[in-house]
C-alpha cells in the first residue's frame with residue numbers, strides 16, 4: 121500500500137469526526153458554563169476523569185516517544201529506526217491530548233501560562249507544567265523532519281538531524297522527570313491515597329510502568345498499522361520489543377509486589393472491597409497475566425500473541441492511572457459521604473480527545489512520511 | 496547520524512542548562528517550619544461553644560467586602576437560612592459560600608454536652624493556617640501564600656489557575672472551589688487578614704458571645720490552652736472573651752477536657768488551636784494526620800531532580816559514545 125491509497129473519508133473517519141464535534145461542543149459548554157455544570161467534580165473530588173485518564177494516561181501512553189528515540193539514538197540500536205517516527209508522532213498526540221485536557225480541567229483556562237512565569241519550586245504541579253511545555257517543544261522538534269521533508273527544506277532537515285542526538289537526550293531527560301513527577305503529584309496526600317498505591321516509590325513506579333507501557337504501545341501500533349495500511353509487519357522489531365516487555369514487566373511486577381508487602385500487606389489487597397478489587401484487576405490484567413504470557417515461547421514469538429499481551433498491558437496501565445487518580449481516594453472521600461462518577465460530558469470530551477489522536481495520526485501517515493511507505 | 500561528539504556535547508549542555516535553570520532551588524525554596532514569633536491565630540474551645548452560629552453569620556458579613564475571603568463584586572452575602580430554623584446561618588458544611596462552619600456531632604440520646612456517649616459536641620471548622628501549609632507548597636503559581644509575619648495563609652486570586660491541587664494537598668480538606676461559576680475562585684478562611692490590616696481581628700472571634708473563639712498571638716493562645724488543661728472540672732475560671740488578652744471575661748465552671756490541644760503538632764502544627772471534651776476524630780478530624788511536615792514528602796522527590804538531570808545526561812552521553820560504533824560494520 122502506498123500513501124496515496126490511504127482513504128481519508130471512510131466510515132470510521134466520519135464516526136471520529138462526529139465524536140470530535142460532540143466533544144468540542146461539550147468543551148465549549150464547559151468553558152461558558154463552568155466545571156459544575158459540565159462535570160461531576162466536587163469539593164471532595166477535585167480531580168476526575170480528565171486528570172486521571174487524559175493527563176496521567178495520555179502522558180503514559182506517550183512514553184513510546186522517548187523510549188524508542190532513546191533506544192535508537194542513545195543506545196544506537198538502529199534496528200528500531202523504522203518505528204521512531206510513528207513513536208514520536210504518537211507521543212506528540214499523547215501530549216497534545218494531555219495539554220488540551222488540563223487546559224479544560226483547570227478552572228481558569230486562559231491562565232494556563234501562569235506557571236511558566238510564576239515559579240513555585242515546591243510544587244510538583246509547577247514542575248509538571250514546565251515539563252509539558254519543554255517536552256512538547258522537544259517532540260515538535262523531533263518530528264520536524266517529517267515536515268521539512270514534506271516542504272522540501274533540505275537545509276533545515278540537515279540541521280535538525282545534526283542536533284538530533286542532543287534533542288533526544290534532552291527528551292529522555294524530560295520524560296524521565298515528567299513521568300515520575302506525575303506519580304510524585306500524589307506524594308503530598310498520604311492520608312487520602314489508599315496504601316495500595318501510596319508509597320514514597322510512587323514516582324519510580326510511574327516511570328517504570330511508563331516504560332513498560334511504551335514498549336507495548338509501540339508494538340501495538342506497529343502491528344495495527346501494518347494491518348490497516350496492509351504492509352508486512354516488521355517481525356524482527358516486534359519480537360525484540362516483546363523481549364523488552366518481558367524484562368520490564370517482570371521488573372515492574374517485582375516492584376509492585378515489594379511495594380505491597382512492605383506497605384499494607386497482601387491481606388489488604390484481598391479484603392474484597394471495591395478498591396482492593398480494582399487493585400487486583402490492575403495487577404492481574406495488566407502485569408501478572410502479560411508477564412506469564414510473555415514467558416511462553418509460543419506467545420512471545422507469534423504476532424497474535426504479542427498483540428494480545430500489548431492490549432492487556434495498555435488496559436492495565438491506563439487502569440493503574442485511573443486507580444491512582446480516582447479509585448485510590450474513594451475510601452477516604454467515601455468516608456466523607458461523597459462519590460464520583462464522570463458525567464457524560466466528561467466522557468464525551470475524553471472520547472473526542474482519543475478520536476482526535478487517532479484521526480490526527482491517520483492524516484499524518486497519509487501526508488507525511490511517518491511509516492516510510494512508498495509514495 | 497553525522498553529529499560529532501562536540502556538537503553533541505554542546506547540544507546536551509545547552510539543553511541541560513535550560514533544565515537546570517528551571518529546577519534551581521533557591522535557599523528559601525523549602526517551606527518554613529517555625530512558627531513566626533508574631534503569628535496570630537484562633538483558639539476554639541468546644542466546651543464553651545453554644546452553637547449559636549454567630550461566628551458563621553458574621554464571618555460571611557465581614558468577608559463580603561473588598562479584600563474579604565468571600566467577596567464577589569455585586570453579590571449579596573450568601574446566608575443559607577432555611578425557614579423555620581432557629582439559626583442565623585444554616586450552612587451544614589464548608590462550601591464556596593461558607594468558609595467557617597459550626598457542626599454538631601451527636602450520639603445516642605444526645606443529652607450530655609461535650610460527651611461522646613449519649614451526648615454531643617460542637618465543632619468549628621475552617622482553615623487551620625498550618626505552620627508548614629501543604630496547600631501553599633503544592634500551588635504551582637504561588638496563589639496561596641503564607642504571610643511571613645502573621646503566618647496567615649491567604650489567597651491571591653489573580654494568580655490562581657484553578658488546578659485544585661491545594662484541595663488534594665490540604666490534609667484537613669479545607670479549600671473549596673466555586674464550581675458553580677464560569678470564572679471560579681478558591682475560597683477559604685484567610686483569618687480576616689483584611690480586618691487585621693485595619694487594626695481589627697477575626698470577625699468570628701469578635702462576635703463570639705461566650706469566648707469559645709478567641710483571637711490572639713499563637714504563643715499566647717498556646718499558653719492559654721495549656722492552662723485550661725491544668726484546670727479541674729468544676730473549678731471556676733475567667734474565660735477571656737473575643738481576644739486572649741481581653742479584659743472582658745466570662746466567669747463559669749470548667750468542663751472536662753480531653754488532654755489534647757489540637758493543632759500543636761498535627762501536620763507540623765497549626766495556628767488554629769482547638770480544645771474539646773471529646774476525641775477529635777469523633778468530631779470528624781482524620782486521625783491518620785501525622786505530625787510530619789507534608790511538604791517534606793514532596794521535597795524529598797524534588798531535591799533529587801538535579802541529581803537525576805546530571806545522571807541522565809552522563810549515562811545517556813556515555814551510552815551514546817560507547818554504542819556509537821555498534822552498527823558501523825553493518826551500515827558501511
Ligand code: SF4
Pocket residue numbers: 621622623624625628629630631648664665666667668669670683
Ligand atoms: S488547613 Fe489546609 S488550607 Fe488551611 S493552611 Fe493548612 S493546608 Fe492550607
Ligand code: SF4
Pocket residue numbers: 633634635636637638639654655656657658659660661662681
Ligand atoms: S487551585 Fe489555585 S490556589 Fe489552588 S493550587 Fe491551583 S493555582 Fe494554587
Ligand code: SF4
Pocket residue numbers: 550553554555558564594595621683684685686687697698699700
Ligand atoms: S477568621 Fe474570619 S474568615 Fe476565618 S472563620 Fe473567622 S470570620 Fe471567617
